[in-house]
Amino acid sequence: MITDTHAHVFWKDFDGDREAVLARARAEGVERMIIVGTTPETSRQCFELCDGQPGLYPTAGVHPHDAEGLSAGILDEIEELCRRPDCVAVGETGLDYFKEYSPARDQRRGFRWHLELARELDKPVIVHCRDANQDTLELLREVPGVRGVMHCYSMGADELAPYLELGMHISFSGSVTYPRNEDNREAARRVPADRILVETDCPFLAPQGKRGKRNEPAYVKLTLEHIAAERETSADEFARQTSLNAARLFGLDGAATD
Numbered sequence: 001m002i003t004d005t006h007a008h009v010f011w012k013d014f015d016g017d018r019e020a021v022l023a024r025a026r027a028e029g030v031e032r033m034i035i036v037g038t039t040p041e042t043s044r045q046c047f048e049l050c051d052g053q054p055g056l057y058p059t060a061g062v063h064p065h066d067a068e069g070l071s072a073g074i075l076d077e078i079e080e081l082c083r084r085p086d087c088v089a090v091g092e093t094g095l096d097y098f099k100e101y102s103p104a105r106d107q108r109r110g111f112r113w114h115l116e117l118a119r120e121l122d123k124p125v126i127v128h129c130r131d132a133n134q135d136t137l138e139l140l141r142e143v144p145g146v147r148g149v150m151h152c153y154s155m156g157a158d159e160l161a162p163y164l165e166l167g168m169h170i171s172f173s174g175s176v177t178y179p180r181n182e183d184n185r186e187a188a189r190r191v192p193a194d195r196i197l198v199e200t201d202c203p204f205l206a207p208q209g210k211r212g213k214r215n216e217p218a219y220v221k222l223t224l225e226h227i228a229a230e231r232e233t234s235a236d237e238f239a240r241q242t243s244l245n246a247a248r249l250f251g252l253d254g255a256a257t258d
């Protein structure tokens with residue numbers, strides 16, 4: 001079994017063939033997908049999509065791109081969704097100083113709010129970090145006791161240690177397969193076996209071989225095979241390990257039975 005720990009299957013890119021996309025994923029062994037919300041509206045869509053679908057698990061949060069002027073009403077909506085028993089994580093949240101679509105100050109405020117909610121609810125947090133390493137670490141340290149995942153980890157091996165010390169899981173997307181990302185591959189070789197996850201972040205970041213196309217959960221298999229080879233383990237064993245890690249982190253049913 002393969003687990004895609006970060007998929008935005010609610011995206012409009014999938015409106016024409018969403019059921020076929022999910023069927024293709026399952027045919028490739030991708031039996032579990034975490035469907036990650038980025039705004040109140042898309043978070044609600046995640047819950048609707050996952051309702052009654054075995055192996056699909058929703059989250060709720062506000063992406064740093066959408067963190068500008070977060071109102072009490074928006075935060076209330078996110079909190080209400082996060083409190084639902086079927087919600088497996090808080091986020092996506094985090095910091096993105098590369099694009100900086102929202103002011104950095106608003107991003108930090110939003111991130112901190114999600115961290116505190118995750119701690120209160122004892123649910124993992126899904127963290128997006130781009131060009132914001134120092135502030136991300138600082139905020140994670142300000143809210144100790146939070147567990148979660150550095151999603152689409154895009155940094156190198158040198159930046160790994162503090163996140164591992166904080167207890168975070170590290171998830172790799174298709175970008176780990178790109179020829180120029182050797183630093184990121186080195187990180188993927190070094191993450192301890194019980195802390196590593198794989199994801200698509202679809203519809204973005206299709207792995208090498210599918211680059212330039214819309215990404216979809218079925219393609220997480222290519223990323224998984226690539227990292228397994230880098231780590232000198234079999235794809236089957238790496239699929240088993242990363243699915244077990246995901247099941248433990250997100251509290252997915254049947255974790256022990258595989």
Ligand SMILES: [Zn+2]
Nearest residue numbers: 006036092201
């Ligand atoms: Zn995302």
